[in-house]
Amino acid sequence: xxxxATLIVEKLNKSYISxxxxxxxxxxxxxxxxxxxxxxxxxxxxxxxSSLLSSLGGLLPPDSGNVxxxxxxxxxxxxxxxxxxxxxxxxxxxxxxxxxxxLTAIEQVIILLRKKGVSKQDAxxxxxxxxxxxxxxxxLNLLPNQLSGGEKQRVTIARAIASSAKLIFxxxxxxxxxxxxxxxxxxxxxxxxxxxDAIIFCATHDERVLAHAHRIxxxxxxxxxxxxxxxxxxxx
Amino acid sequence: xIATASLRVDWRRFVAIIGILAMSGVLFMMKASxxxxxxxxxxxxxNDSRADLIVKYQSDNLSKVFNWDFSESDTxxxxxxxxxxxxxxxxxxxxxxxxxxxxxxxxYVHLLAFAPQQNSLSLPYxxxxxxxxxxxxxxxxxxxxxxxxxHDAQIGDEFIFVDNQDDSxxxxxxxxxxxxxxxxxDWTVLITSPHSLSSTPGYSLIAIALKDDSLQEQTMAExxxxxxxxxxxxxxxxRADLRVEARKKAxxxxxxxxxxxxxxxxxxxxxxxxxxxxMRANLFxxxxxxxxxxxxxxxxxxxxxxxxxxxxxxxxGAIVLSTGLFYVVAFIWQQFFGFSVQLSALxxxxxAIQIMFLAILGGALSIGILKKVELTSLLR
Numbered sequence: 188x189x190x191x192a193t194l195i196v197e198k199l200n201k202s203y204i205s206x207x208x209x210x211x212x213x214x215x216x217x218x219x220x221x222x223x224x225x226x227x228x229x230x231x232x233x234x235x236x237s238s239l240l241s242s243l244g245g246l247l248p249p250d251s252g253n254v255x256x257x258x259x260x261x262x263x264x265x266x267x268x269x270x271x272x273x274x275x276x277x278x279x280x281x282x283x284x285x286x287x288x289x290l291t292a293i294e295q296v297i298i299l300l301r302k303k304g305v306s307k308q309d310a311x312x313x314x315x316x317x318x319x320x321x322x323x324x325x326x327l328n329l330l331p332n333q334l335s336g337g338e339k340q341r342v343t344i345a346r347a348i349a350s351s352a353k354l355i356f357x358x359x360x361x362x363x364x365x366x367x368x369x370x371x372x373x374x375x376x377x378x379x380x381x382x383x384d385a386i387i388f389c390a391t392h393d394e395r396v397l398a399h400a401h402r403i404x405x406x407x408x409x410x411x412x413x414x415x416x417x418x419x420x421x422x423x
Numbered sequence: 424x425i426a427t428a429s430l431r432v433d434w435r436r437f438v439a440i441i442g443i444l445a446m447s448g449v450l451f452m453m454k455a456s457x458x459x460x461x462x463x464x465x466x467x468x469x470n471d472s473r474a475d476l477i478v479k480y481q482s483d484n485l486s487k488v489f490n491w492d493f494s495e496s497d498t499x500x501x502x503x504x505x506x507x508x509x510x511x512x513x514x515x516x517x518x519x520x521x522x523x524x525x526x527x528x529x530x531y532v533h534l535l536a537f538a539p540q541q542n543s544l545s546l547p548y549x550x551x552x553x554x555x556x557x558x559x560x561x562x563x564x565x566x567x568x569x570x571x572x573x574h575d576a577q578i579g580d581e582f583i584f585v586d587n588q589d590d591s592x593x594x595x596x597x598x599x600x601x602x603x604x605x606x607x608x609d610w611t612v613l614i615t616s617p618h619s620l621s622s623t624p625g626y627s628l629i630a631i632a633l634k635d636d637s638l639q640e641q642t643m644a645e646x647x648x649x650x651x652x653x654x655x656x657x658x659x660x661x662r663a664d665l666r667v668e669a670r671k672k673a674x675x676x677x678x679x680x681x682x683x684x685x686x687x688x689x690x691x692x693x694x695x696x697x698x699x700x701x702m703r704a705n706l707f708x709x710x711x712x713x714x715x716x717x718x719x720x721x722x723x724x725x726x727x728x729x730x731x732x733x734x735x736x737x738x739x740g741a742i743v744l745s746t747g748l749f750y751v752v753a754f755i756w757q758q759f760f761g762f763s764v765q766l767s768a769l770x771x772x773x774x775a776i777q778i779m780f781l782a783i784l785g786g787a788l789s790i791g792i793l794k795k796v797e798l799t800s801l802l803r
Contacts, residue, residue, distance in 0.1 A: 246718055246798045267722055274720020285715045287425065289432035298424060299719055330432060 194220040194243065194354065194386055199252035201238050201409075212238035213249060214409035222353070222384040225377050227397055229390075230406035236390040237358055239406065243388060244356040245273050256354070274302060278347030280357040280376075280389075284339035286331040292318055292338075293327040296346045303350060317345040321375055337368025344375045348383060355379065357389040361396055373399045425716070426732035429709065437733075440705050441740040444782060447697045448745030449752060451690065452774045695781055702785030705737075706730055706792055718798055723790050730786030738782030742775045 196218035202211050212235040220226055228236050241247035243254055245261050253260040261272055279285070286295050296314035301307065318327055321341045331339055340360055347355050357376065361369040373396050380387045380401075389396065397403060405413040430437050706713065713726050721729075 241798075244718075270717075270720050270722045272720075273718065277720070279718055285711070287428075287712050287715065289429040289712075290425065294424065294428065298716075301424075302719075302721060302725070 193222055193257060194218075195253070195255040196220075196243065197253040197255070199239070199242060199249050199254065201235070201242060201247070201249045211235070211409035213242065213252075216252070216409075216411060218404075218411065220386045220388060222386055223381050224401045225380045225387045225389070225399060226402045226404065227389050227391060227400035228404045228406055229392065229397070230412075234406045235409040236406055238409075240356050240358055240388060240390050244277050244279060244354065245269050246279075274299075274350075276352060277354045277356065278343070278350060278352035280340060280343045280347070280355065280360045282359040282362050283336070284331070284343050286339055286342060288331050291328045291330055292323055292334065292342050292345075295331075295342050296349050299346055299350050313349050314345075317349040318342070321345050321348075322371075335368070336363045337365070337371060340364065340368070340372045341375065344372065344379065347385075348379055351383065353383075353385050355385050355387045357387065357391075359391055359393070360389065361391065361393045366395065369393065369395050426729050426736065429712075429733065430736050436708065437705075437737060437740075440701060441737055441744055443701050444698060444737055444741035444778065445744035445748055447694055447701075448741050448774055448778045449748045451694055451777060452745060452749045452770060453752060691777070694777065695784075698778070698781040699785040699788050702730070702734060702737075702782065703789040703792060705733070706786070706789040710792065714798060727787045727790040730790055731783045732786075734782035734784070734786030735779065738779040741778050741782065745774070745778065746771065 196216055199213050199216040199218075200211070201213040202209050204210070210233075214235075216239060228239065230236050238247060242249045245254075248262055254262055256272070256276065261269060264272060287298075290298065293311070293314045296317060297307075297310045300310035300313060305313065315324075315327060318324060321344060323338060323341055323345065326334060326338060331342075334342065355376070360376075361372055364372060376387050376389070377399055379385055389400075391397075400417055403413075403415045403417060404411050405415075713729075716726060716729075717723070
C-alpha cells in the first residue's frame with residue numbers, strides 16, 4: 188500500500204556565489220518523502236546535500252520553489268509560524284550533535300518539551316523514559332562534554348522521539364562515530380521512523396548507513412541524479 | 424533553565440563578563456558620586472543635621488560651596504574660616520539618640536595647630552558601646568577617617584579616636600577637660616570633615632546642638648571667646664546673612680543641576696553602549712547554542728528572554744562586585760589624592776537599577792545578531 192506523501196518538494200532552487208561564480212546548490216529539485224521512511228541522501232562534497240536538508244528543515248530559505256508539509260508550503264509561513272513548524276514537526280541531528288553545552292542530557296530533552304507546553308513533571312518523566320529506552324538511563328545528569336559522540340547523538344534522537352517530530356533531518360550523524368555506535372544510531376533512527384511514522388532524511392557519506400536505507404537519493408551539482416527505493420528492490 | 428544552567432556550568436566565562444560590567448558600574452558610581460556629592464551633598468546633609476549652632480571656618484569662597492543652603496537647617500550661627508573651600512555635614516544615623524560627630528585626625532590636629540596653648544587632645548565626650556558599634560560601621564562604610572562624640576561625657580571619660588589612615592584603627596584618649604571647661608558640657612559637638620572635595624586639611628565645621636535653647640546667647644558668647652583664643656581665623660557669620668548667600672547659591676545650584684543632568688546623559692549613553700557591547704560579545708560567544716535553540720523552534724523572543732535572564736543575573740553579580748570595587752577605588756582616591764566620594768543609598772540604587780536595566784536591555788538588544796546570520800551557519 189502506498190503511503191500518503193507528507194513532504195513534497197517542488198522546483199526547489201538555491202544558488203550562491205563562490206569565487207565570483209554562481210554555484211547551484213539546488214537545481215530544480217522535485218521530491219516526495221513518505222512517512223515511516225528512512226531516506227538517505229548521498230553525493231560528493233559540495234553537491235548541495237546540506238542545502239537541501241536545511242531547506243527542507245526550514246533552516247535555509249530557497250531562492251524559489253515549494254517545500255510542502257501537510258499541504259502547506261513552509262516557506263510561505265511567517266517567521267513565527269516557521270519557528271512553530273520547526274518546534275512541532277522537525278528535529279535535527281548534526282554531525283557533532285549540537286547539544287547545548289551547559290544542559291545535562293535530560294535537560295536537553297526537557298527544554299524542548301517545556302517549550303512545546305508539556306508540564307514540568309511530565310516533561311521530566313517523558314525525558315527520563317526516552318533516554319532510558321535508548322540506553323542512557325544512567326547518564327541523565329551528564330553534560331555533553333561528559334558523553335561520547337554516540338551518546339550525544341542518542342540524546343538528540345531521544346529529543347526527536349520525545350518531541351514526536353514527524354520530520355527528522357540528520358546531517359552526517361555518524362561521521363564521527365565508530366562502527367558499534369553507528370549501528371546503534373542507525374537502528375534507533377530506523378525504529379523511530381517506523382514506530383512514530385516519521386520521515387528521516389539523512390545526508391551522509393557513510394557506507395555503513397546505506398544498507399539500512401529505505402530510499403537512497405544521490406545528488407550531484409545541485410541535482411538528484413538517482414533515486415533508488417531499496418524496499419521495492421528487495422521485493423523484486 | 425537555560426540561562427541559569429549556562430551561568431552555573433560556564434561560570435568562568437561569566438565571571439569575566441561580570442567583571443567588565445562591574446567596572447562600568449564603578450565608573451558610573453564614582454562619577455555620579457563625585458558629581459552628586461559636590462552638588463547635592465551639602466544641602467542634603469545640612470538639612471539632615473539637627474545642630475542648633477554650626478561653627479565653621481570662615482570662607483571667602485562660600486559661593487564655591489555648591490548648593491550651600493541652610494535655609495532649611497536648624498542651625499542658627501555659623502563661624503567660617505577663610506582657608507576652607509568645601510564643607511560637608513555628616514548626618515546623624517537614623518535611630519541614634521546622640522549627635523554623630525565625624526571628622527578626621529588630620530583635621531583635628533589641624534585644629535590644635537590653631538590652638539597652640541592646648542597640648543593635649545581633649546574633648547568632653549565619650550563613646551558608649553553602642554556608639555562604638557555605630558562608629559565601626561561608620562568608619563568602615565562611610566568615612567575613611569572619623570570619630571564620634573556623645574553629648575553626655577564627663578571629665579575623665581575616655582573617648583575613641585579613630586584613624587584609619589595610619590592603620591592605628593582606634594586609640595583611647597582620656598578626657599582632660601581643658602576644652603570642656605570652656606565649652607559647656609550641655610552641648611553636643613558635631614565635628615564634620617571636608618572630606619568630599621577639599622584639598623585643605625582642617626576643620627570645616629563644628630556643629631553644636633544645645634540641650635536648651637536659652638543657652639544660645641551664652642553659648643555664642645562662649646564660643647566667640649573660645650574660638651578667638653584658640654583659633655583666631657574663625658569668624659562669625661550670621662545665619663540670616665547666610666540665607667542671603669543661600670539665595671545666590673540657589674541660582675548657582677540650578678545652573679549646576681543643568682550641568683549634572685547634561686553630564687549624566689552622556690554618561691548614561693556611554694554606559695548603555697558599553698554594556699550592550701559587552702552583552703553582544705557575550706551572545707557572540709554563545710551564538711551556536713542560540714542558533715541551535717532557534718533551529719529547534721525557539722523564537723527570537725524566546726532567545727531574547729534567555730539573554731535577558733542572563734543579563735539579570737550578570738547585572739546582579741556586577742552590582743555586588745562594583746559596590747566592593749567602589750570602596751576600594753574610593754579608598755585609593757582618598758589616600759592618594761585626598762579626594763573622597765561617598766556612596767549614598769541614592770547613588771547605590773540608581774547605579775544598581777541602571778546596571779540591571781542595561782544588562783537586561785543589552786541581552787535583549789543583542790538578539791539582533793541572529794538576524795544578521797544565516798541559521799545554517801550558526802549550526803556549523
